Amino acid sequence: MNILICPVCKNELFFENKTAKCENNHCFDLAKEGYVNLLSAHKSGDSTGDNKEMAKSRRDFLEKGFYSPLAAAVGNCIEKYTSVGDSVLDICCGEGYYTSYLAQKYDRDFYGFDLSRNMVRLAAKRRCGAKFFVANIASIPVKSGSVKLAFHLFAPFHSAEFSRVLCDDGVIVTAIPGSEHLFGLKKVLYDKPYYNDEKAPATENLELIDTIRVKDTIELDSKQDIKALFQMTPYYYHTPSEGMSRLDMLEKLTTEIEFVLLIYKKA
Numbered sequence: 001m002n003i004l005i006c007p008v009c010k011n012e013l014f015f016e017n018k019t020a021k022c023e024n025n026h027c028f029d030l031a032k033e034g035y036v037n038l039l040s041a042h043k044s045g046d047s048t049g050d051n052k053e054m055a056k057s058r059r060d061f062l063e064k065g066f067y068s069p070l071a072a073a074v075g076n077c078i079e080k081y082t083s084v085g086d087s088v089l090d091i092c093c094g095e096g097y098y099t100s101y102l103a104q105k106y107d108r109d110f111y112g113f114d115l116s117r118n119m120v121r122l123a124a125k126r127r128c129g130a131k132f133f134v135a136n137i138a139s140i141p142v143k144s145g146s147v148k149l150a151f152h153l154f155a156p157f158h159s160a161e162f163s164r165v166l167c168d169d170g171v172i173v174t175a176i177p178g179s180e181h182l183f184g185l186k187k188v189l190y191d192k193p194y195y196n197d198e199k200a201p202a203t204e205n206l207e208l209i210d211t212i213r214v215k216d217t218i219e220l221d222s223k224q225d226i227k228a229l230f231q232m233t234p235y236y237y238h239t240p241s242e243g244m245s246r247l248d249m250l251e252k253l254t255t256e257i258e259f260v261l262l263i264y265k266k267a
Helices: 052-063 068-081 097-103 117-124 159-165 183-189 223-231 241-249
Strands: 014-016 019-021 027-029 087-091 109-114 131-134 147-153 166-177 206-220 253-266
Touching (some): 052 117, 068 166, 117 131, 183 241
Parallel strands (some): 147 166
Antiparallel strands (some): 166 253
C-alpha cells in the first residue's frame, strides 16, 4: 500500500514508470537512485540540511556499528508494536542507516524522508526496499492515519503532524540524548562538561506510554571517526577554539553513548 500524497493538493500519489503523479496531474520525477523529491517547487533540497561531505561522513561512521544498540532498540519496538506488512516511517532518516538496518530484519513497509536531498540520495542508494523521499517535517506528504510506527531520532519534534500521520493504534518512537551521552567527547571539548537534562519534548497531541534506556561505550580509533562523530552533534556549531584544538590532537576516543527512547501514542 502506498501512503504518499501530493504535497500540493494532498491527493494520493500514483507511481508510473519513473514518475509520481496525483489525479490533478501534479508530477514528481523519481531520481535515478529511486527517491522522489516532494518538497515544494521553490526548494530543491540541495541547499538544506547536511552537505555531501557531511552526509558521507555520517554514513561511513554509522556503518561501523557504533550506534547499532540504538538501531536494535528501535527494532524491538517494531517487534512489539507492529505486524508483517505494517507501514513504518523513518522521520528525518538521514542517510538511511536505521531504515536499512531494520528493513533487513523485519517484513514491514518502510518509508523514510529527510529535508536534505544529499542524505536521501545516499539512503536510496542502499536499495533496502524502503521508499525514500525528500520532504519537510512540518508538512509530511503522507496520508493521515496511515502509519503504524514512526521513529524519530534526534530531530525537531512536530507533535500535531506526528499525531496526524499515525493510525489510531500507532506509536511514535522518539530518541533523546541520555544524561551521559557522549560525555567522553564533551570532556575533550569543554573545560566544564555538562550532563544532558533528558528533557522530553512538549506535546499536547501524544501520550507517553513507555520509556526505554539504551547505554553503551564506544571506542573510536581514528581521527576520521572522531571527526565524523563530532560533525553529527550540535557541539559542532558551538565549541570553543581551545576545545577544537584538543579534539584535533586526538588519535583515539572512548566515550559513553546513552539514548532514551520515548514511546508515544495518540492522546
